[in-house]
Amino acid sequence: MSTKKFPIDSAEVEKAKKATSGTAHIAVYIDGDHDHDVNVVSVAGFYSWAGIYSDDSENLRIFYGSDLTTGVHVFDAAALSVFYTDSDDVQHFSPEGSVTVYVAPGRTLQVGVFDVVYNNTTPPIKLFGYYALNI
16 A cells, blocks of 8 residues: 555656656546547656646646556546646546556556546536556
8 A cells, every 4th residue: 555645746746757658638528518638748657646747737636545456446536536627727626437447467557547527616527538657
């Protein structure tokens, strides 16, 4: 189990960006309609979290709460810390939905799929996408 405190601080994010790499796609829906796709420039993380970053303030961070082991992990998004910061630098949290993560044997690859909705905002924001992280 990870002993790191959550959320991860900016120094840990910068360390992960230098040590890891990946790809991702995030589609953003506002009030049920496709609004835009995030311009992803980097994906970073370790076994207990993943972060997807754009060229502005827009990002998504998923904190699993502990280091993931090899295999498939299916989470209720409400049980995780899933933070979305929009392009206006407003942070959204406590979504509903699911996050599924596959950790490959050898733990060098993590692949996640997410389908979450932030219903505590008006209008609701839905994020749908995936990430692949090379650790």
